[in-house]
Amino acid sequence: MTSAEDAAPAIVFERLSVRRGRNEILEDISAAVPRGGSTVLVGPNGAGKTTLLLCLIGEVPYTGRILAEGRDGAPWPRLGYVPQQLQMDGGLPLLVSEFLSLERQRRPLWLGLKAGARARARRLLDLVRAGHLENRRMGDLSGGELRRVLLAAALGHEPELLVLDEPEAGVDFQGERLFWEVLDTARREYGFTQLMVSHNLPLAAHYATHVICLNKSVRAEGPPRTTLTAATLLDLFGVPIHLYPDQCGGADPACPQCGAWFGPDHPPSDHPPAQIPGRQPEGLKPLPCQGCALHMPAALPENIVRGKSHG
Numbered sequence: 001m002t003s004a005e006d007a008a009p010a011i012v013f014e015r016l017s018v019r020r021g022r023n024e025i026l027e028d029i030s031a032a033v034p035r036g037g038s039t040v041l042v043g044p045n046g047a048g049k050t051t052l053l054l055c056l057i058g059e060v061p062y063t064g065r066i067l068a069e070g071r072d073g074a075p076w077p078r079l080g081y082v083p084q085q086l087q088m089d090g091g092l093p094l095l096v097s098e099f100l101s102l103e104r105q106r107r108p109l110w111l112g113l114k115a116g117a118r119a120r121a122r123r124l125l126d127l128v129r130a131g132h133l134e135n136r137r138m139g140d141l142s143g144g145e146l147r148r149v150l151l152a153a154a155l156g157h158e159p160e161l162l163v164l165d166e167p168e169a170g171v172d173f174q175g176e177r178l179f180w181e182v183l184d185t186a187r188r189e190y191g192f193t194q195l196m197v198s199h200n201l202p203l204a205a206h207y208a209t210h211v212i213c214l215n216k217s218v219r220a221e222g223p224p225r226t227t228l229t230a231a232t233l234l235d236l237f238g239v240p241i242h243l244y245p246d247q248c249g250g251a252d253p254a255c256p257q258c259g260a261w262f263g264p265d266h267p268p269s270d271h272p273p274a275q276i277p278g279r280q281p282e283g284l285k286p287l288p289c290q291g292c293a294l295h296m297p298a299a300l301p302e303n304i305v306r307g308k309s310h311g
């Protein structure tokens with residue numbers, strides 16, 4: 001068990017169901033979101049992940065209960081929300097710093113931002129390593145830049161619970177990796193609880209402290225290493241996915257995902273032996289890891305971490 005697993009729950013879903021007409025979207029969901037942890041919600045398209053988040057933020061009616069701290073009457077955590085999409089008029093003449101100050105600015109924006117508001121916006125942008133975006137127009141931002149700004153806006157609420165719906169979708173791999181890194185650093189620094197939907201299984205395996213596997217009902221829940229197993233992922237997605245090479249065995253003959261043991265006909269002879277822990281099934285040869293959660297490089301290059309990758 002990780003320390004996040006040991007933590008008291010920030011949120012508990014208790015026998016939650018959602019029905020739209022004849023369509024049962026979520027069935028009898030019981031799951032916990034550990035306080036201070038990074039919980040990632042994974043599952044195929046249409047599994048009900050967004051719907052569960054919308055229940056949590058009060059946008060979709062449900063039966064069952066959602067309990068703060070897992071008990072009746074506990075105070076509801078201050079919420080930050082990063083949506084899956086934000087429809088924005090590309091021609092809107094609104095600067096990033098102004099967008100981040102909208103809620104607090106009482107005087108008209110055309111009079112300019114007060115020094116305090118500008119400093120706050122800069123602080124928030126620095127937090128998501130996007131200080132260089134301060135004077136850019138919202139409508140000019142790339143998808144990855146916009147998502148960083150939305151994260152800055154959510155962090156501006158000083159959330160106790162930060163809810164994110166595929167915030168890194170459509171961002172290139174480096175940008176996505178950076179997004180998770182920024183989020184992880186902010187969570188550790190400010191101690192909020194994070195609940196995020198993501199389709200990036202290797203990054204979820206790398207950064208999550210807790211995982212909920214969802215496909216209408218909860219299929220598995222727990223720390224990523226014991227939850228994102230090949231068997232669970234096969235059940236969820238209908239295809240074999242191996243995130244942890246040492247969990248692949250002779251029963252899983254071909255795993256291009258992590259370079260697990262291949263059948264005798266498959267491995268090209270010029271591959272060097274793999275550094276994969278675990279037992280090598282008799283008659284099968286190892287292949288090197290081709291990029292799994294465990295083999296992800298530990299650090300991002302400095303220029304990317306500092307937010308210079310987008311010019």
Ligand SMILES: Nc1ncnc2c1ncn2[C@@H]1O[C@H](COP(=O)(O)OP(=O)(O)OP(=O)(O)O)[C@@H](O)[C@H]1O
Binds near residue numbers: 047048
């Ligand atoms: N307002 C609605 N009325 C009827 N059905 C809906 C409504 N909203 C969502 N659904 C259905 O509920 C199911 C779950 O949708 P949801 O958006 O929660 O899935 P998801 O897991 O977030 O999917 P994705 O990974 O594609 O974003 C889908 O089949 C969807 O069509």
